[in-house]
Amino acid sequence: MPGLDAGAVSLSLISHTNAGKTTLARTLLGRDVGEVRDAPHVTAEATPFPLVQTSDGDLLTLWDTPGFGDSVRLARRLRQDRNPIGWFLTQVWDRYQDRALWLSQLAVRNVAEQADVVLYLVNAAEAPADAGYLAPELEVLEWIGKPVLVLLNQTGPPRERAAEEADAARWRAALGPTTNVRDVLAFDAFARCWVQEFTLFAAIEPLVPDASGRAFSRLSAAWRDLRMGEFDASMAALAGPIARAAADRVTLPAEPLTNRVTGSFGLPNAARTKARSVATDEMAARLQADLRRGMERLIAIHRLEGRAADEVLERVADGVHLDAPLDGTRTAALGGVVSGALTGLGADLLAGGLTFGAGMVAGAIIGALGGAGVAQGVNVVRGRTESSLRWEEAFLDGLVTSALLRYLAVAHYGRGRGAWREGEYPAHWRPMVVDAVVAEQDRLAAIWAWRGDGEERVQRLERELEELLREMALGLLDELYPGALDVDGA
Secondary structure (H helix, E strand, C coil): CCCCCCCEEEEEEEEECCCCHHHHHHHHHCCCCCCCCCCCCCCCCCEEEEEEECCCCCEEEEEECCCECCHHHHHHHHCCCCCHHHHHHHCCCCCCCCHHHHHHHHHHHHHHHCCCEEEEEEECCCCHHHCCCHHHHHHHHHHHCCCEEEEEECCCCCCCHHHHHHHHHHHHHHHCCCCCEEEEEECCCCCCCHHHHHHHHHHHHHHCCHHHHHHHHHHHHHHHHHHHHHHHHHHHHHHHHHHHHHHCEEECCCCCHHHHHHHHCCCCCHHHHHHHHHHHHHHHHHHHHHHHHHHHHHHHHCCCCCCCCCCCCCCHHHHEEEECCCCHHHHHHHCCEECCECCCCCHHHHHCCCCCCCCCCCCCECCEECCHHHHHHHHHHHCCCCCEEEECHHHHHHHHHHHHHHHHHHHCCCHHHCCCCCCCCCCCHHHHHHHHHHHCHHHHHHHHCCCCCCHHHHHHHHHHHHHHHHHHHHHHHHHHCCCHHHCCCC
16 A cells, blocks of 8 residues: 555656667666667657556656757757747647657657656767757756756776766766756666666755655665665576586496506596596586576576577586595505695686686695595595595686676676677776685685585585675675665665
């Protein structure tokens, strides 16, 4: 049942024609609305879309409007009347002969009659001085008198924060002092991240009419809950495949004693090699399918379309660790055993890549056992009577690195851009993610230590991994957009 003080707030998206209003509407709404074409005057009517609603009955509406057309001529004609907006709205324009003015009239009427706050998009790919439409359109919005937030669209792929702030400062300076333009925000329809929406809502809140203030606060909180729910679901989608990979193990066929001894000296054995190759292929196939399902789940959570590309599992055999039963014969023959050498990621990890070869820069040999007594103790503790294969810890660390990079890519992919497609990561993401993973290597090692027999251990591993991924992802988002997650009222 609606609350006694339930309220409605309306936002109008407005811009020069073909600046990306409908594209941004699709990104915010998470569904395809209107028509998107690279042509002027595609949107021919003002259309309302419910953006978010609360249990109290509050409603936030987003209006997609026709774009301004011949802005210079429009402003010139409006200056001739003492009541320019009133005069303009009473005129009858031919929708075919004077289509630009007719559509502009629809946009002006929507802002004048419906909008509480105006979201005015500009094409940030061009310099403000080159946007001849800018001054006359701001003049029209000034006459209407509604508060305006300028959104910088078409800024390109995600960039470092300093570049975005420089763009915003450049546009603020170009706009100069105006009574109704309250702020300038970078907000690209293709590459915005959901945490930037919190900043947008925080900028809108002081601009809504006083009577709608409490309603908008509730709407803002509801929007935050929606996005944080999607974030939590995303972390679960990322953690599941990695946790299952950590728990995966394939038991190899038992070998005669003579084979084990010759294997200790590195002598080749065709049957052993084939068995390990088959087991590795099985593990890789399971992981590949699981990662693909997790990625498609991530895409769906973000209300995108498209299919996940296959994970590139290169040199996967080097990411497998052989857990073999240590026996007195083997250790006596070698005079010691090296167990658990870190392999798997390769120096490529430092660049954020996902390469599964030997030679991880941060790797080290983590254990060396010698003597028949120690070997017998390891067997007893581990309860192993056969050889088995499992993924190396460094390989699993690499899956975490890759998962965080994929998450950032999906979180920045606006629906208005079309179906999901894998692309290159922005260069500044990679070192950030790698630093985050390296900083948590001790916690990751503790999480991998939970792998073993028993569903309870696997579930605990997945819970702890999901929580760590959540902390790391939030830290990365806060580094990319400082303070956005803590915005009051968002």
